[in-house]
Amino acid sequence: MADEEHDEAAARSFLTCAVEVACLMDLGNAADVPEASRARHLAHAVRKPLLERAHLPEELFAPLMAAAVYDPDPSFCLWFVEPAVYAFGRRRVMNALLDYLRTGTDAERAGAERAWYCAHVPLRADRSPAYAPDGRRDPALDESRDVMDAWRETLRASMRTNSR
Template sequence: MEAEERDEADAPTFLSSAAEVARLLHIDIAVGVPESQRARHLAHAVRKPLLERARLPEEFFSPLMTAAVYDPDPSFCRWFVEPAVYAFGRRRVMTALLNYARTGTDAEQAGAKRAWYCAHVPLRADRSPAYAPGGSRDSALDESQDVVAEWLEYAASLDRNEA
């Protein structure tokens, strides 16, 4: 769906996205926390449980990507991108971010650009059981050179259009 066809008022928010990830993890929605702080509170609450899992069910992918894209803080969107990279692979995460950048609303495009940096997180056994010794991980999940090339081509086309 093209950005101009989408109504940004109908788009998810960081709070709704973080709440969906928390719901999938069976973490309370932080009722006693002021609404202005609730999204960050939920993001903090889900970070460790997400990284402790070597695998996540498919239903986590979209909410993780949405939360990463809608997180207004470029330092913290990693809390959603990193577990997605470990669970679903760098290639799939980068492809989703490229799709947001190409077809998303203005807010989604900006969020995809912020999250793109985090998708390059180093993959380490001490960060996730997905890479623990003796674990089996399909290296194709993390092959992303072609997606990076597409991103660079997309970014270059933006620069040409602005000139």
């Protein structure tokens, strides 16, 4: 596939993901925004409402992870990863990204690697209402050492396979 075709397919995939997240948040699909900038417009529109909620519905988890993985700009995939980490926990987010790394397409694996960096976002009680009023949350949500070990092992195995 030519680079231009690949970029166009990736942009369409990201737009699909961004539309799904926005619709699940009842923010519409921004059909009045030109298609070339619609995905980024929607990503911007959902960022604040996602962070303002103490809880996110379960049906948002997979679309948030897909949007993070398909976002072509590593500077912006944080807009999907950060609220997912607060609402669903770092452990669950990292496990989802690990699944993309293990079983995804080349584009999905690359996107998972971009999003993995964002999954390490520092958590602050003043940043999200996902924390209890006393500023605490269940530490099991964020325990991820074993997932990080699995990530490193998966990368090593992939490198060994690719070097053959």
